[in-house]
Amino acid sequence: MPRTEVPAADTVTSWRGPLVLGSVGSLLLLIGGLGGAAGAVGDPLMSDGPVSWWRYGHGKMLSTLVVYGGYVLLVLGWVRLGRLVLAGRVGTRPVLLAAACWTVPLLFAPALFTRDVYSYLAQGAIALDGYDPFTVGPTVLTDTEFIENVHPFWQGTPAPYGPLFILLAKGIVAVTGTSITLGVLASKVTNLVGLALLLWALPRLVRHLGGNLPVATWLLIAGPLTVVHLVGGPHNDLIMIGFLAAGTALVLDRRPVAGIAVVTAGVAVKASAAVALPFLVWVWAGRLASTGWRAFLRACAGAVAVFVAVFAAVTVAAGVDLGWVTMVNASSRLVNWLSVPTAAGELLHGVVGGWFGLSRDPFVTVTRAVGTVLLVWVLVRQWWLARDGGVDAVRRAAVALFAVAVLSPTMLPWYLTWGLCLAAAWAWKPRQLAVAVGISAFMVAPYTPDGEQLLYVWGLMIAAVALSVLAAVSLVRPDPLRLSERPVR
Incomplete structure (x- = not known):
């Protein structure tokens, strides 16, 4: 490094x-x-x-x-x-x-x-x-x-x-x-x-x-x-x-x-x-x-x-x-803008819903659904690109885990x-570490x-x-x- x-x-x-x-x-x-x-x-x-x-x-x-x-x-x-x-x-x-x-x-x-x-x-x-x-x-x-x-x-x-x-x-x-x-x-x-x-x-x-x-x-x-x-x-x-x-x-x-x-x-x-x-x-x-x-x-x-x-x-x-399998999404009951899809729904509600007195829930529900589709796409794409195996597959596994954290309904x-x-364990550049x-x-x-x-x-x-x-x-x-x-x- x-x-x-x-x-x-x-x-x-x-x-x-x-x-x-x-x-x-x-x-x-x-x-x-x-x-x-x-x-x-x-x-x-x-x-x-x-x-x-x-x-x-x-x-x-x-x-x-x-x-x-x-x-x-x-x-x-x-x-x-x-x-x-x-x-x-x-x-x-x-x-x-x-x-x-x-x-x-x-x-x-x-x-x-x-x-x-x-x-x-x-x-x-x-x-x-x-x-x-x-x-x-x-x-x-x-x-x-x-x-x-x-x-x-x-x-x-x-x-x-x-x-x-x-x-x-x-x-x-x-x-x-x-x-x-x-x-x-x-x-x-x-x-x-x-x-x-x-x-x-x-x-x-x-x-x-x-x-x-x-x-x-x-x-x-x-x-x-x-x-x-x-x-x-x-x-x-x-x-x-x-x-x-x-x-x-x-x-x-x-x-x-x-x-x-x-x-x-x-x-x-x-x-x-x-x-x-x-x-x-x-x-x-x-x-x-x-x-x-x-x-x-x-x-x-x-x-x-x-x-x-x-x-x-x-x-x-x-x-x-x-039975725990049915409860793995229990945290989705929480609503906070640390989750990118939830933040998008709240922002959209703030821009549009506020003018018409609409509830926040439909906006968040829709953006969370879109976020789930996006998450699935990211996971499948990263997995397919990892097909050569080796350390590249582990790097892409880390990317996938970050994606699950930020694109899930709740973060x-x-x-x-x-x-x-x-x-x-990656080779980090100083500016990347500053962001971290x-x-x-x-x-x-x-x-x-x-x-x-x-x-x-x-x-x-x-x-x-x-x-x-x-x-x-x-x-x-x-x-x-x-x-x-x-x-x-």
Whole structure:
């Protein structure tokens, strides 16, 4: 990967400064999160005690500001570290050390910018109580500790996740019982399995895809999408992308059976990982002695056999059925403009519907349908263009995963990690990385620290976009506002 020389104006010469800056930010996220994040209802420390003021009234306002201040420092440390990585001054180990220092505090923070983890625990409790988590929602539970922590929007919604995740959630609840605080901590620790898989897979993916390991590690492992959303959230996408990245690496290392089995485990956590499987079939086919369609059919038969065997075993172990398939689009109930088709529908409604007093729903429904057709076309086209196999098929799999994230009816910030877990191993140009920085930095803005949507608070969104652009430019142009050149008065 080409290196970018850091301009002379950049006085940062050691990775220790950015590491400390990001660590302070992470600690502030922890401290502010105790009051401003989505803490468990009835938490013994924060709900009714000498420091409970931090969660209510003016205390919550202050704690929320601390969360955002911490996030700004974390991103600032990340960008400064990125400049050193691009200049070739920092290797993989300092980046991993920084990522560890930024990640560990968030293991002990309440759920940040989401309440999804409480749904995870409720779904584990549902399965543990003998109900079918794919047909009933948390409201069937008799333990109110689970129900009252789930966001009201999702309290009647069955689980949209696969059998392996239900098995993991059951195990967590079996160990932690009705202690929601311990359940959240156990969920975060369980998610570290996905992080470990990413750390194992990333050097192998870089070797095949031609990227730069320090850059890939900085972008994926130390980036705010992983540190704040996947770990701080926490979100089960971390486990899914860990299996996806590791399985892809195994297929590229000429171990297709093991690779398909590992990716299947990812599908059994969250169905999104299935997008990569048809592309990995092309990789497998390209390595066979047969040629043309004969090789494809052999690889396809092998992949289907492995998938069925692994998925059936996990389903039996979890004690569930295939009802989750009908719930994979549960998130489409959400309407937000992060999804390109949804944004198009809302824009069209704003331009046309406002004049005639029309409802937004028909516009969004139509543009989402068009978006689905476009998504299918993109997926089929990328898959067909990947038919030569090899690393090109993996690159196109990453493109397909990004397309699923942005063209589906609903997009959430952490969905971008689906494609990023493979794309991080590409050979990135500095300007491309700057765009990735801007997008990553913005993706905390859509939600409050306690998980409520902010996307339609336009003043805040404009400010968030401006700050994200500043972060992006700062990666390739230190001190873009030229503050260091202003005379002191």
